[in-house]
Amino acid sequence: MEAGNELGPRTLARVTLRLIPFLFVLYMFAYLDRVNVGYAALFIRRELHFSDTVYGTGAGLFFLSYALLEVPSNLILLRIGPRRWIGALMVVWGVISASMPLAHTPGEFYLLRFLLGAAEAGFFPGIILYLTYWFPKQQKARALARFLSATAIAGVIGAPFSNLLLRLDGVAGVPGWKWLFVGEGVPSILLGLLVFRVLADDPEKAAWLPEDERRWLIGTLEAERAGISEAHSVDLRAVWRNGVMWQLSAIYFLLSVGFYSLSLWMPVVLKQISGASASRVILLTAVPWLAATLMMLAVAHFSDKSQERRRYLVGSTLAGVLGFALSAWLVNPWLAIAALSLAAAGAWGCLGPFWAMPSAMLRGTAAAGGIAIINSAGALGAFCGPILMGLVSDATHSFHAALGTVAVLLLGAAGLSWRLRVS
Secondary structure, eight states: OHIIIIIHHHHHHHHHHHHHHHHHHHHHHHHHHHHHHHHHHHHHHHHSOOOHHHHHHHHHHHHHHHHHHHHHHHHHHHHHOHHHHHHHHHHHHHHHHHTGGGOOSHHHHHHHHHHHHHHHTTHHHHHHHHHHTTOOHHHHHHHHHHHHHHHHHHHHHHHHHHHHHHTTTTGGGOOHHHHHHHHHHHHHHHHHHHHHHHOOSSGGGOTTSOHHHHHHHHHHHHHHHHTSOTTSOOSHHHHTTOHHHHHHHHHHHHHHHHHHHHHHHHHHHHHHHHOOOHHHHHHHTHHHHHHHHHHHHHHHHHHHHHTOOHHHHHHHHHHHHHHHHHHHHOOSHHHHHHHHHHHHHHHHHTHHHHHHTHHHHOOTHHHHHHHHHHHHHHHHHHHHHHHHHHHHHHHHTSSHHHHHHHHHHHHHHHHHHHTOOOO
8 A cells, every 4th residue: 555655755755855954954054153152262262352251151141041931932933833933033043143243342242142042042942843743753863863963064064164254354354253153144044034935834734745645644643642641741731740851851951061062162172182273173173073963863863763762862972971081081182082073973962862752752732841941951051061161171271171070961961861761
């Protein structure tokens, strides 16, 4: 029968081709706009005379507003639809990101980072929720990993792209780091406008899906949602009492300390480790992100194939622990870069199996709220991570102790993941 043998794979192939590349590009620029401050850090710290603590605080403040507004932002998405909400958010944060060159004092730097976090708050949890409208559980981790790999690819592509923009230093009398923010903010504005034309809110509104494929996809997803255990939450008020959701939140808090300690400090850390020029350091950052991309896609593939989430999550986290620990201990520049690559691979390898779990146990308003709550906990971890790196490095005049601290926190995430039980 075609419905059993061909219709499903054909439908999912069409959905994947239509949605994933576009969402990938959206997230790549979203991620660049939040972490490009890391590429600019080498110049901001010198030209604006910011200490490591000031830079780390500003880098982390993004995630404070981000955490505060994720839940209400995802509930707005439910009310007005993904297409309109995501498109509007992208235009707003693109304008804010392109305005970063206006910052000259710590207070102005803090304000723009805070506003950028507020604007981006609804994007990531909104897209995670949006993907649950389109992909059944057997394909969920792979779909999520393909989307989430944009964060790692943003590092691979973002390094040479950012270096190119930084080389505009002096053009029209404008420093290169200012061109960096403008050159990576404007594409988000243009992509936000394109969202209104490209995305459909759900399969019912997807005019590009043939009728038989639309009916198969809607029926498959409705059957899955109906089969979610009553032990898990389907109501937003009840989700706050869901113990597994809080375990996932704690794990994601610790994982995010690792993600963003690496993302927002990697150019500065590599500069100290290698002693290379700023432009060469930025190009070197592509190496860990390439390792992260390959690891993320491989882990997600095998996690989906076996439908095993917890063990792949634990294994990836332990790889990240080892990478951070080695980078804190090694003094040879090339070995330290290899260790940072392992840290990035382990940290990003967690994402596919991790995000397949909450979407498998929550539905309805609980899915919108629960996913946002978990990601809010991650945003708090992302707020703490860069600040922790700045404080420890200022106190010790070295990043070795800071990297070792992150390794310990990730070890805690591995322990919590091992104890996790998601039915």
